[in-house]
Amino acid sequence: MTTISSRPADTKPPQNQTSPLTWVRKNLFNNIFNSILTIVLVIIIGLALRGLVLWIFQGAEWAVVTNNVSLFMTGLYPRDLYWRAWLMLGIVVALAGFTWGVVGRNLGSLFSRNVLMGLALAALLIMLLPITRPNAPRLIAYEALTVAMAWLGQQAGRKFSGLGMKLSIGWFASYFVLLYLLAGGDVRASVLYFVGMIAVSAIAGWQLAARVSLLPKLGLFEKILLFLVGFIATYLVLWYGSWLLGVEVGLDRASTSKWGGLMLTLLLAITGIALCFPVGLLMALGRRSQLPIVRGLSIAYIELIRGVPLISILFMGQVMIPLFLPEGTRPDRIVRAIVGLTIFSSAYLAENVRAGLQSIPRGQTEAAQSLGLNTPLTMSLIVLPQALKVAIPAIVGQFISLFQDTTLLGIVGLVELLGITQSILANPSYLGDYAEGYAFIAAIYWVFCYAMTYGSRRLETSLNNELR
Amino acid sequence: MTRTSSKRITGWRALLRDARFWQIAFQVIVVIGVVIAFSYLASNLQRNMARSGIDFGFSFLQNPAGFAIGETMLSYRAQDAYSKAIQAGIVNSLRVMIVGIVLATVVGVTAGVASFSDNWLLYKISRIYVGLVRNIPLLLQLLFWYLAVFFGLPQPANQIVLPTQGLSWVTLSNRGVYLPSPAFTAETWTGAILLILALLVGGLMLRSFNALRSGSLPPDLGGWAARIGHVAVILLILVIEYFLLFSNSAEDQLFFKGAVLALFSSARGIWIVVLMLSAIPIALLFKWRNYALVEQGETGRKQTIGLVILAVVDLAILLFALGWKTPEVLESGGVTGGLRLTLEYSALVTGLVFYTGAFIAEIVRAGIQSVSKGQWEAARALGLNSGKAMRLVVFPQALRVIIPPLNSEFMNLAKNSSLALAVGYPDLYSVATTTFNQTGRPIEVFVVMMGTFLVINLLISLNMNQLNNLVQFKER
Numbered sequence: 001m002t003t004i005s006s007r008p009a010d011t012k013p014p015q016n017q018t019s020p021l022t023w024v025r026k027n028l029f030n031n032i033f034n035s036i037l038t039i040v041l042v043i044i045i046g047l048a049l050r051g052l053v054l055w056i057f058q059g060a061e062w063a064v065v066t067n068n069v070s071l072f073m074t075g076l077y078p079r080d081l082y083w084r085a086w087l088m089l090g091i092v093v094a095l096a097g098f099t100w101g102v103v104g105r106n107l108g109s110l111f112s113r114n115v116l117m118g119l120a121l122a123a124l125l126i127m128l129l130p131i132t133r134p135n136a137p138r139l140i141a142y143e144a145l146t147v148a149m150a151w152l153g154q155q156a157g158r159k160f161s162g163l164g165m166k167l168s169i170g171w172f173a174s175y176f177v178l179l180y181l182l183a184g185g186d187v188r189a190s191v192l193y194f195v196g197m198i199a200v201s202a203i204a205g206w207q208l209a210a211r212v213s214l215l216p217k218l219g220l221f222e223k224i225l226l227f228l229v230g231f232i233a234t235y236l237v238l239w240y241g242s243w244l245l246g247v248e249v250g251l252d253r254a255s256t257s258k259w260g261g262l263m264l265t266l267l268l269a270i271t272g273i274a275l276c277f278p279v280g281l282l283m284a285l286g287r288r289s290q291l292p293i294v295r296g297l298s299i300a301y302i303e304l305i306r307g308v309p310l311i312s313i314l315f316m317g318q319v320m321i322p323l324f325l326p327e328g329t330r331p332d333r334i335v336r337a338i339v340g341l342t343i344f345s346s347a348y349l350a351e352n353v354r355a356g357l358q359s360i361p362r363g364q365t366e367a368a369q370s371l372g373l374n375t376p377l378t379m380s381l382i383v384l385p386q387a388l389k390v391a392i393p394a395i396v397g398q399f400i401s402l403f404q405d406t407t408l409l410g411i412v413g414l415v416e417l418l419g420i421t422q423s424i425l426a427n428p429s430y431l432g433d434y435a436e437g438y439a440f441i442a443a444i445y446w447v448f449c450y451a452m453t454y455g456s457r458r459l460e461t462s463l464n465n466e467l468r
Numbered sequence: 469m470t471r472t473s474s475k476r477i478t479g480w481r482a483l484l485r486d487a488r489f490w491q492i493a494f495q496v497i498v499v500i501g502v503v504i505a506f507s508y509l510a511s512n513l514q515r516n517m518a519r520s521g522i523d524f525g526f527s528f529l530q531n532p533a534g535f536a537i538g539e540t541m542l543s544y545r546a547q548d549a550y551s552k553a554i555q556a557g558i559v560n561s562l563r564v565m566i567v568g569i570v571l572a573t574v575v576g577v578t579a580g581v582a583s584f585s586d587n588w589l590l591y592k593i594s595r596i597y598v599g600l601v602r603n604i605p606l607l608l609q610l611l612f613w614y615l616a617v618f619f620g621l622p623q624p625a626n627q628i629v630l631p632t633q634g635l636s637w638v639t640l641s642n643r644g645v646y647l648p649s650p651a652f653t654a655e656t657w658t659g660a661i662l663l664i665l666a667l668l669v670g671g672l673m674l675r676s677f678n679a680l681r682s683g684s685l686p687p688d689l690g691g692w693a694a695r696i697g698h699v700a701v702i703l704l705i706l707v708i709e710y711f712l713l714f715s716n717s718a719e720d721q722l723f724f725k726g727a728v729l730a731l732f733s734s735a736r737g738i739w740i741v742v743l744m745l746s747a748i749p750i751a752l753l754f755k756w757r758n759y760a761l762v763e764q765g766e767t768g769r770k771q772t773i774g775l776v777i778l779a780v781v782d783l784a785i786l787l788f789a790l791g792w793k794t795p796e797v798l799e800s801g802g803v804t805g806g807l808r809l810t811l812e813y814s815a816l817v818t819g820l821v822f823y824t825g826a827f828i829a830e831i832v833r834a835g836i837q838s839v840s841k842g843q844w845e846a847a848r849a850l851g852l853n854s855g856k857a858m859r860l861v862v863f864p865q866a867l868r869v870i871i872p873p874l875n876s877e878f879m880n881l882a883k884n885s886s887l888a889l890a891v892g893y894p895d896l897y898s899v900a901t902t903t904f905n906q907t908g909r910p911i912e913v914f915v916v917m918m919g920t921f922l923v924i925n926l927l928i929s930l931n932m933n934q935l936n937n938l939v940q941f942k943e944r
Contacts, residue, residue, distance in 0.1 A: 450603050
C-alpha cells in the first residue's frame with residue numbers, strides 16, 4: 001500500500017511474504033481474546049488428539065474389523081462366489097479408469113506429479129493397512145488395471161470423437177451385467193437378458209425401418225409400424241427361442257437374502273439414485289405445470305411424502321406393499337426397500353429441481369416459444385439444462401442423503417453396511433467393540449459422501465461458463 | 469372459404485392440432501390412470517383384509533395395550549389403552565423435538581458464526597465439525613453415541629461427577645445422566661410442554677386475525693370464502709387450545725391434564741406461567757425502547773432500566789422459585805434428586821443435535837456469506853468491532869436467507885426423531901410399531917402416525933413462516 005512502484009511496468013501484486021511467525025500472530029494471537037481462545041483450544045485439541053492416538057494404537061481392538069473385512073464388504077455372500085464380487089469390482093475399476101482417460105483426453109499427461117504421488121500412496125496403503133494386506137496383490141493389480149485403462153482411454157478418446165456418449169451407454173449396460181453377476185441364476189430369467197432383448201429388438205426394428213424405407217418413400221406412420229413389427233418379431237423370437245432351446249445357461253444363484261455389506265449399500269444407493277432422479281424430475285415439472293389436475297396431484301405427492309419420516313415409508317414398503325398387491329405376489333425385500341427409498345427421495349429431489357426451475361427467468365421460456373418450440377422441446381432444450389445446472393449442488397446433496405439413508409434399511413432387516421456391522425458387533429467375541437466397528441464404517445461412509453461432494457463441486461466449476 | 473378449404477385442416481385432424489384438446493385429454497388420461505391404479509390397490513387391500521378377517525376401524529385403540537413404555541411423562545401403565553400409549557409416545561417425541569430444536573439451533577449458529585472467526589483454529593474446528601458430521605449417516609451416529617459413548621460410561625460406583633466430587637451438578641454413569649433441575653412433577657413438565665404447544669398453535673391464529681382485520685379481502689364471493697376459511701381456522705384453533713389448556717383427563721378421552729389445570733395445581737407451575745407471561749411486557753418494553761431510540765431520538769434509558777428490572781425479576785424467579793435440585797451422590801453410588809435423563813434419551817438428543825447442528829451451521833454460514841461485503845465494511849467504518857458488526861448489522865440481514873432453510877432443517881429434526889427406535893427410546897414411531905405388531909393393523913396405525921407427523925411438521929412450518937414474515941425486508 002505504502003510503496004508506490006516507480007516503474008509502471010511492475011504491475012504484479014506485491015507478494016505476501018509471510019513468515020510462519022507473522023502468520024501465527026495474525027491468525028491466532030491478534031488480540032487478547034483470541035490469544036486466550038487459541039491457548040484453550042490448543043490444550044483441548046491436544047488432549048483430544050492424544051486420547052485419540054492412544055486409543056487407535058493402544059486401546060482399540062481392531063480384530064473386529066480385520067477379521068471381518070469380507071463380511072463388511074459383501075455380507076453373507078457365499079464364499080465360493082467371491083470371485084464374482086472381485087470380477088464386479090474389476091469391471092467397475094476398468095470402466096472408471098477408461099472414463100478417467102476419456103475425460104482427460106485433452107490433458108497433456110494424465111499422470112501429473114500429484115496423481116502419481118496419489119497412486120503411490122494408495123499402493124503403499126494397500127500394502128501396509130491390515131485390512132487390505134491379505135488382498136494386496138489383487139488390489140495392486142487393480143490399481144495397475146485402472147492406470148492401464150486410463151492410458152487406453154486417453155488414446156481412444158483422442159482417436160474417436162463422441163466416445164463420451166458411448167461410455168455412458170457402457171456404464172448403463174454395466175449396471176445390468178453387474179446385477180446379473182451379483183444375482184446369478186438362469187440367464188433367461190434375469191434382468192440382464194430382459195434389457196438385452198429390448199435393446200436388440202429395438203436395434204432390429206430400427207434397422208428394419210431404416211433399410212426398408214430406403215426403397216419407397218414411406219410416411220412416418222408406416223415407419224413406426226415397420227419399427228414395431230421388427231421390434232415385436234425379434235422380441236418374440238428371442239423370448240420363445242431361448243425357452244424352446246431349453247438349455248439352462250447361467251451362474252449359480254445367489255439369493256438376495258445373501259446380499260449384504262458395502263456391496264448391498266452401493267447397489268441400493270445407485271439404484272435409488274438412478275430411479276429417483278426421473279421421478280423427481282417429473283414431479284417437479286408436474287408441480288410447475290399449467291394443468292391444475294397434474295399440479296394438484298404432484299403437490300399432494302410431494303407434500304405428503306415430505307411430511308413423514310423415511311423410516312415410516314420404509315416400514316410401509318415392507319409391511320404395506322404386499323397388502324396392496326394381489327394375493328401371493330410379494331416382491332423381493334430389496335425391491336420393496338428400493339421402492340421405499342425412491343418414493344421418499346424423489347419428493348425431496350422434486351423440490352430441489354423446482355427451485356432450479358424457478359431460478360430460470362420467464363424470458364427463456366417465452367423466447368423458446370417464440371422460436372416455435374413446443375412445451376416438451378422448450379423444457380428439454382432450454383429450461384431444464386439451465387435449471388439442472390443451477391440445482392446441481394442441491395441434487396447431489398439429496399443423493400448424498402439418499403446414500404446415508406440406506407442405513408435405515410438396517411432397521412427393517414436388510415444387512416447393508418450398518419446392518420451387517422450390527423450383527424458382527426452382536427457376536428460375543430467382539431463384545432463392546434462398538435467404537436471400533438462404527439468408526440470403521442463411518443470412515444467408509446465419509447469417504448463416499450465426501451467423494452460425491454467433491455465430484456459435485458468439480459462438475460459445478462466445469463459447467464460454470466459465466467465468469468470464466 | 470371453399471377455395472382455401474383444401475389447405476385448412478378440419479374435423480378430427482384440427483382437434484389433434486389444438487393445444488387445448490391435448491391439455492384436457494392429458495389430464496383426463498392422468499385422472500383415469502390414477503383412479504384405475506387406486507381402485508386396483510384398494511380392491512386388493514379390501515380382499516387381503518377380508519381374507520385375514522380384519523375390518524378397518526379405530527375401535528381397537530380402546531383395547532388395553534399390555535406393553536410397558538420405558539419412560540413416560542403420562543403415568544402410563546401396561547393395562548392402559550392403546551390410545552394412551554400413543555399419546556405417551558407423542559409426548560415423548562415432543563420432548564425430543566423441542567429440546568433438540570433449541571439445542572441444535574444453539575450449536576448450529578455457534579458453529580456457523582465460528583466459521584467467520586478471525587481465529588484460524590476456531591475456524592478450522594468449525595469446518596472439520598461440519599465436514600465430518602454431515603458426511604456420516606445419522607443412524608450410525610446415533611448408534612455410536614448410544615452404544616459406544618453413553619453405554620461406555622463407567623458404573624455408578626465410579627461415576628463421573630462434574631464439576632467436582634463434592635459439588636455435584638452433573639453426574640454421568642451407565643445408569644443415566646443427572647442434571648440439576650427444578651423439582652417439577654411429571655404433570656408440571658407435561659403442562660409446560662402443552663403450554664409451549666398452545667403458544668405455537670395460538671401463533672397461527674394471528675395470521676387469520678390480521679387477514680380479517682386488515683380489510684384487504686375483496687367483497688366478492690372469493691373474499692367471503694376466504695373470510696369463512698379464516699373464521700373456521702380461528703374456531704378450530706380455539707377448540708384445540710381448549711384441549712391443550714383446559715381439558716381434564718377424566719372427561720375428554722385424553723390422558724393429560726390441560727396446561728392451565730396442570731400448572732395451576734402447583735406453586736411451581738404458577739411461576740412457569742408467570743415467567744411465560746412476563747415475555748409480553750418485555751416484548752412491549754423492547755418495542756417501546758426501539759421506538760424511542762429510532763423515532764424520537766432519545767436515549768431510551770427509562771425503558772432499558774425497566775427491561776433490566778424485569779430481567780432481574782425473571783432471573784430471580786427462575787433461580788429461586790422453581791426449587792432447583794442438584795443430583796446428590798449417595799454412598800452406594802446411586803444418585804437422587806435432579807433430573808434423570810435415560811441413556812436412550814441422552815444419546816438420541818445428542819446425536820440429533822450434533823447432526824442437525826452441522827446442517828444449520830452450513831445454513832448460517834451461507835446466510836452470512838450472502839450479506840454483501842460492503843455491509844461489513846460499512847459497519848467497521850462506523851467503528852463497530854467485528855462482534856458488534858456481526859450482531860447488529862450482518863446477522864439480522866442474514867436471517868432473511870437463513871430462516872427458510874432452517875424451517876426445513878427443523879422439520880428434518882422432527883422427522884429424524886423417529887430414529888429413536890434404533891436406540892430403544894419409546895417415541896411415537898416406536899410405540900406405533902409395537903402397536904402394529906400386536907394388533908396387526910398397519911393401515912390404521914400408519915394413518916395415526918402419519919397424521920401426527922404431518923400436524924407437527926405443519927405446526928413447525930407455519931410458525932417458521934410467521935417468523936420469516938417478521939424478518940423479511942419491509943418494502944413499500
